Amino acid sequence: MARHNPFVHLAIYASVMALIVWGVYQGAVSTGYRWQWHRVPQYLFEWDDGTLYRGVLIDGLIVTLQISAAAFVLMLVFGLVTAILDGSPSFVGRAIARTYVEVIRNTPLLVQLYVIYFALSPVLGLDRMSAAILTLALFEGAYAAEIFRAGLQAVPRGQVEAAQALGLSRFHIYRHVVLPQAFRLTLPPLTGQTVSLIKDSSIVSVIAVFDLTTEGRNIISDTFLTFEIWFTVALLYLMLTVTLSFAVTGLEHRMQRTVAR
Amino acid sequence: MFHRRSMIAAAIAGVMLGGVTAAVPAPVHAQENLIDSIVQRGVMRVGVGNFVPWVFRSKTGDIVGFEVDVATKLAEDMGVQVEFVPTVWDGMIPALLAGNFDVVISGMSITPQRNLRVNFTTPYASSGNMLAASVQRMPDRASLDDFNDRSVIIAAVRGSTAAAAVQAQLPRARLIQFDAEADVLQEVLNGNADALVASVPKPGRDAATFPDQLYIPVRETFRGTLEAFALRKGDADALNFFNNWILVNVANGFLEERWDYWFVGQDWADLVPE
Numbered sequence: 001m002a003r004h005n006p007f008v009h010l011a012i013y014a015s016v017m018a019l020i021v022w023g024v025y026q027g028a029v030s031t032g033y034r035w036q037w038h039r040v041p042q043y044l045f046e047w048d049d050g051t052l053y054r055g056v057l058i059d060g061l062i063v064t065l066q067i068s069a070a071a072f073v074l075m076l077v078f079g080l081v082t083a084i085l086d087g088s089p090s091f092v093g094r095a096i097a098r099t100y101v102e103v104i105r106n107t108p109l110l111v112q113l114y115v116i117y118f119a120l121s122p123v124l125g126l127d128r129m130s131a132a133i134l135t136l137a138l139f140e141g142a143y144a145a146e147i148f149r150a151g152l153q154a155v156p157r158g159q160v161e162a163a164q165a166l167g168l169s170r171f172h173i174y175r176h177v178v179l180p181q182a183f184r185l186t187l188p189p190l191t192g193q194t195v196s197l198i199k200d201s202s203i204v205s206v207i208a209v210f211d212l213t214t215e216g217r218n219i220i221s222d223t224f225l226t227f228e229i230w231f232t233v234a235l236l237y238l239m240l241t242v243t244l245s246f247a248v249t250g251l252e253h254r255m256q257r258t259v260a261r
Numbered sequence: 262m263f264h265r266r267s268m269i270a271a272a273i274a275g276v277m278l279g280g281v282t283a284a285v286p287a288p289v290h291a292q293e294n295l296i297d298s299i300v301q302r303g304v305m306r307v308g309v310g311n312f313v314p315w316v317f318r319s320k321t322g323d324i325v326g327f328e329v330d331v332a333t334k335l336a337e338d339m340g341v342q343v344e345f346v347p348t349v350w351d352g353m354i355p356a357l358l359a360g361n362f363d364v365v366i367s368g369m370s371i372t373p374q375r376n377l378r379v380n381f382t383t384p385y386a387s388s389g390n391m392l393a394a395s396v397q398r399m400p401d402r403a404s405l406d407d408f409n410d411r412s413v414i415i416a417a418v419r420g421s422t423a424a425a426a427v428q429a430q431l432p433r434a435r436l437i438q439f440d441a442e443a444d445v446l447q448e449v450l451n452g453n454a455d456a457l458v459a460s461v462p463k464p465g466r467d468a469a470t471f472p473d474q475l476y477i478p479v480r481e482t483f484r485g486t487l488e489a490f491a492l493r494k495g496d497a498d499a500l501n502f503f504n505n506w507i508l509v510n511v512a513n514g515f516l517e518e519r520w521d522y523w524f525v526g527q528d529w530a531d532l533v534p535e
Contacts, residue, residue: 031359032495033358034378039377121453122452127453207444208448217351217438221420223375224354224377
């Protein structure tokens with residue numbers, strides 16, 4: 001009965017959420033925090049002479065999008081190359097892939113960012129933005145490599161053997177047989193990883209890239225609107241990640257139909 | 262599918278509900294009497310950041326600086342102990358409001374925007390900030406106006422008096438803010454920013470340490486910003502007490518003498534960790 005009535009679930013869910021929100025609100029009240037939400041909209045949009053201008057938080061959101069998009073593409077490259085190297089017969093290839101994945105996954109992202117930005121960037125001639133993108137891509141790429149590795153291993157061995165029997169080259173086996181199937185399997189965990197990437201991109205505020213988090217922290221330093229700005233920033237991140245989740249859910253749905261046909 | 266979508270919609274609704282509920286103004290906080298509770302407790306807790314020479318960790322790990330001298334004398338005059346609570350700048354105000362400390366004494370510049378959120382005492386200091394420029398990126402400049410340009414990138418510590426001074430006096434420059442002074446200096450040394458601004462005498466010391474990369478284009482300091490103690494709103498008694506403590510210690514020369522020690526002299530230079 002309840003299984004088929006989403007409204008019952010929704011009502012329970014809403015009560016639990018309301019309770020949590022009420023708790024947080026009471027906590028804020030007890031510290032005597034005076035909400036000043038009317039000071040927030042100017043950081044989202046500004047009207048001047050009948051023209052609408054972007055506020056600094058929206059500027060920051062755009063930078064966050066740019067960093068995330070570029071790091072996402074690089075993450076796929078790093079992840080896929082590593083996964084293929086890891087599965088290759090070459091000892092050197094496997095050793096490089098394992099070293100990369102283990103080093104990145106076992107050291108803090110903040111440390112990686114500091115090393116790349118303050119130590120490597122002057123040598124490589126990277127600017128702030130490139131260093132931020134490279135660090136994020138390297139970090140998330142190590143996790144993506146594990147996702148791809150699992151996806152590649154999940155494609156039955158018989159399929160590769162059948163393709164070999166048909167005389168397909170190594171490239172064509174990957175291109176037409178293994179990767180299309182692995183892609184479908186890796187899509188859900190890869191989406192989770194991309195959501196992590198967007199959230200992890202907030203760390204670039206320590207090297208003063210003007211992303212959403214940096215803009216938020218700067219406004220807080222100037223105005224002391226701590227909770228109002230953090231809530232707004234969180235909501236903007238949430239909009240980004242929820243939109244992404246929706247889009248991928250739609251994509252999965254379409255692919256399932258294609259396969260069914 | 263529908264189920265999952267409705268879950269997400271409900272999640273968004275939940276968060277938005279949170280925003281709306283939170284927007285309801287809080288009832289006026291029960292009247293507190295800060296001075297009495299500090300005296301009863303026997304300890305004054307002071308929120309501090311990290312800017313040389315206002316307040317910083319010495320080589321031996323002790324918290325030292327101008328603010329430390331000010332707060333220690335203040336506590337002495339109240340007959341209580343002093344306890345410093347180091348806090349990151351953008352966490353300072355929530356920590357103050359949550360009662361993690363009683364007062365912020367940390368080179369905090371008075372600005373109208375900030376004053377909407379906290380109470381400031383009368384100023385007890387007026388900072389002198391100076392600019393050190395990158396030899397590679399902006400050589401041979403001799404006027405501050407040369408730096409008031411959209412193409413110029415200036416680094417400063419987030420929330421410092423220097424950041425406030427840049428916003429006030431070089432509004433066209435692009436201000437980038439870091440949490441640590443070491444990062445600000447590194448940014449200019451690496452050639453990623455045109456200049457740094459910090460409280461005197463730090464820029465001069467940096468330029469002397471790295472003469473090939475940094476120089477001081479303009480000897481005079483920025484127009485002064487005014488620094489004050491920050492308190493939770495709504496306690497006039499505490500504000501009155503701190504204001505008058507500052508007036509007395511301006512009149513008796515204590516604040517000026519300590520100012521000269523930290524901001525003019527360099528006797529403390531070997532306290533700074535390298």
